[in-house]
Amino acid sequence: MTDRPRTARALARQTLTRDILDAARARLTDEGPTVLSLRAVARDVGMVSSAVYRYFPSRDALLTALIIECYDELGAAVEQADAACDRADRPGRWLAASRALRGWSVEHPGEFALLYGTPVPGYAAPRDTVGPATRVVRTLIQVVVDAHAGGARPPVAAPGAPDVTEVVAPARAFVADRGLADDAPTELVVRTLIAWTALFGTVSFELFGHLEGSVADGDGWFDAVAVRLGADLGLSAEAIDATPARSGR
């Protein structure tokens, strides 16, 4: 990935860049992304503020680097949690991936806010961020797709639910483009998107304090949510063990 530095100067540059990023992430944890002070970061690494501009052309560029790094870290955590499971244990993979998602977020609340909280006002995320940003949802989709390729019963649309095949067309294209599934049923795509949203919504509510008076134990609550969302996707132990060919209802 990163080249070995060939000169003392290049080495210094590399380590200082890392130091700046680390200091920025350290500050991120107790002060939000929007008020991240470049001057304070500079002080932390023993530099004057203007010197930081040798390494990042602007505060936005520093934010972009942080965002990419965090998306990648979160994505890697989720992917590794999934990879550590028995491939055939779909409910276990779903829960492990979900837990990894929350685990990283709870450990890095500042970084979570950077990724999933209020966007920084004047800041527009560049293209480079979308790839790393999709690693989590890609992993979740992979688990769901594997389960249904293995015979899990696909979810059935609620009676009276509006047809949204057109609405989720981009999502299906995303899935197809990455070779995850050639033709996923609409309802499966919909339920996966809902589950993905609900997982992050749960973490967001927990970290931002909206569950304060409602839920006693964030850990236990999240597990309960994740298991139910998985079950809605046909990812319960029962659904997987049942005869695969049984049609819905």
Add this chain to the structure above:
Amino acid sequence: MTDRPRTARALARQTLTRDILDAARARLTDEGPTVLSLRAVARDVGMVSSAVYRYFPSRDALLTALIIECYDELGAAVEQADAACDRADRPGRWLAASRALRGWSVEHPGEFALLYGTPVPGYAAPRDTVGPATRVVRTLIQVVVDAHAGGARPPVAAPGAPDVTEVVAPARAFVADRGLADDAPTELVVRTLIAWTALFGTVSFELFGHLEGSVADGDGWFDAVAVRLGADLGLSAEAIDATPARSGR
């Protein structure tokens, strides 16, 4: 609610306070809450920054006033949407309340970020905010409780789902304290909390740009989500029309 001002001075104070709040909310829409500049707000209302401190002792106090006002506005919108429905039409009430929730949020993205985005770093929400903050979820619970008092089939826990009766004890206490339901089944409470979280998670993902490549039409998508979440709560037309007394399973 607010007393009629008895002197010219009191009137001026009242209108100026309103002007400041309005200007702050206007600024909120295109710049996040954390970077809301009191000086800029002062300029907008034709005052010098220090003069604003006659009306709000600090920037945090101004934020608190804004938060309460916004929670109340959102809560009122949801309550009114529910109230405008036929009381017996539970699925309709659920969808209406959900739509109102999103409608207000989409119309007031800055205010939504203030309420449900990254908390302002040094800011701790005072007690006064929790009452207004719960108006939305209270309305959603009311609809669900009404439906099940009217015979809707309560949701059944997925096989293998962990028991979380203890975890949601605060939520049940909240419900009981407000006379919404004496003894709601655990699974109903859980599903309602999940639905509440998922609704706001969906809005959050939409407004913060995480659905960009996945969903074509935010309006249609949200309806699809709301209907499915309602159905999971036993709030589909079919579930309500079914024989009320049928026990779960």
Add this chain to the structure above:
DNA sequence: CACGAACGAGAGCGCCGCTCTTGTCAGACG
């Protein structure tokens, strides 16, 4: 060895939240 690029430090710009002081005017009270 010499030259240019990279670098760190500093000063300075206009912005921020917030405090303190100053002068003014409304309104309550004798």
Add this chain to the structure above:
DNA sequence: CGTCTGACAAGAGCGGCGCTCTCGTTCGTG
């Protein structure tokens, strides 16, 4: 009606912010 107190707007000033520019210095290369 006069006085006096409190509310008020304005300004200066504090330290901190993102960012720019300049100025020596040092490193790496032709």
